[in-house]
Amino acid sequence: MHRRARLDRYLKRGHRYVHGWVLPGAAKMVVAIAAVQRAQAVGGHIAEIGVHRGRLFILLYLLRRDGERALAIDLFSDQERNPEHSGHGDLDIFRANMARHADTDSLVVHEGDSTAIDGATVTRLLGGACRLFSIDGGHTPEITAHDLAVAEAALAPGGVIILDDVFNEMWPGVSEGLNRYFHARRGIVPFAIGGNKTFLCAPPFAARYIDALRPIAVKTAERDFLGARVLCCDFAPLSLAERVGRYAAWRAVKDIGPLKIARRAYHLARAAIG
Numbered sequence: 397m398h399r400r401a402r403l404d405r406y407l408k409r410g411h412r413y414v415h416g417w418v419l420p421g422a423a424k425m426v427v428a429i430a431a432v433q434r435a436q437a438v439g440g441h442i443a444e445i446g447v448h449r450g451r452l453f454i455l456l457y458l459l460r461r462d463g464e465r466a467l468a469i470d471l472f473s474d475q476e477r478n479p480e481h482s483g484h485g486d487l488d489i490f491r492a493n494m495a496r497h498a499d500t501d502s503l504v505v506h507e508g509d510s511t512a513i514d515g516a517t518v519t520r521l522l523g524g525a526c527r528l529f530s531i532d533g534g535h536t537p538e539i540t541a542h543d544l545a546v547a548e549a550a551l552a553p554g555g556v557i558i559l560d561d562v563f564n565e566m567w568p569g570v571s572e573g574l575n576r577y578f579h580a581r582r583g584i585v586p587f588a589i590g591g592n593k594t595f596l597c598a599p600p601f602a603a604r605y606i607d608a609l610r611p612i613a614v615k616t617a618e619r620d621f622l623g624a625r626v627l628c629c630d631f632a633p634l635s636l637a638e639r640v641g642r643y644a645a646w647r648a649v650k651d652i653g654p655l656k657i658a659r660r661a662y663h664l665a666r667a668a669i670g
């Protein structure tokens with residue numbers, strides 16, 4: 397089956413059969429970023445630290461272009477080195493999921509602790525730098541900061557790092573690790589947040605990614621974060637009030653006399669009902 401057809405099938409249904417943690421908003425953002433990379437001829441390989449059963453990895457793998465390879469890094473059988481129990485990689489299940497939803501022709505597996513590798517290991521295993529690098533392995537500050545250094549060192553020009561769980565209240569170590577990493581001057585900046593992922597790239601490329609992401613989110617806001625301007629993306633459906641508020645016709649009349657009174661009466665009645 398053609399790669400594009402496999403991708404569509406995986407996005408539509410297949411991902412549901414792969415245990416893991418990827419929100420629909422995150423998947424949309426990754427697909428949009430890959431489209432920018434294709435349009436801008438940003439080349440490179442794919443890598444993920446922390447693949448678990450492959451839920452995000454398979455999506456990244458299906459976004460591969462000709463000649464690109466994909467590196468899966470995980471402790472897999474060595475779960476004693478995962479004291480905080482962030483997921484539980486299983487190489488047999490991962491390989492079976494890959495075979496079912498993609499293929500293994502361009503797959504490179506590195507079974508081991510990410511803290512024992514560096515960016516040079518990644519580029520050696522892949523034969524070049526990465527255009528998409530997901531970090532979702534150990535969730536402590538130390539491991540997060542280390543994995544960010546690995547990813548930045550292995551990043552191709554225009555490449556994007558996808559960091560999981562920065563704003564997940566169950567994993568504060570990731571936020572601390574990201575902040576620690578930015579205590580020193582870096583060659584990357586965050587440019588977007590959404591679907592429990594934080595996206596980073598070299599500053600000259602940030603604007604074109606932001607432009608591509610703005611239309612796909614339900615709600616967006618631009619904020620300052622770690623010295624950069626980031627696009628915050630919300631994929632939750634709008635409430636009825638928010639949907640009505642978006643209509644120009646409603647905004648034009650909502651403060652006119654009788655309507656203003658009717659609105660106030662409506663809100664008072666709602667408050668009274670509780």
Ligand SMILES: C[S@@+](CC[C@H](N)C(=O)[O-])C[C@H]1O[C@@H](n2cnc3c(N)ncnc32)[C@H](O)[C@@H]1O
Pocket residue numbers: 415416417418445446447448449450451452453469470471472477478482483484485486508509510511532533534535539
């Ligand atoms: C949250 S899961 C990954 C979820 C996955 N990205 C997905 O799409 O569902 C975290 C994974 O990181 C692995 N892991 C934890 N600590 C690690 C480390 N120090 N080095 C490599 N992998 C690690 C675990 O084995 C687990 O499979």
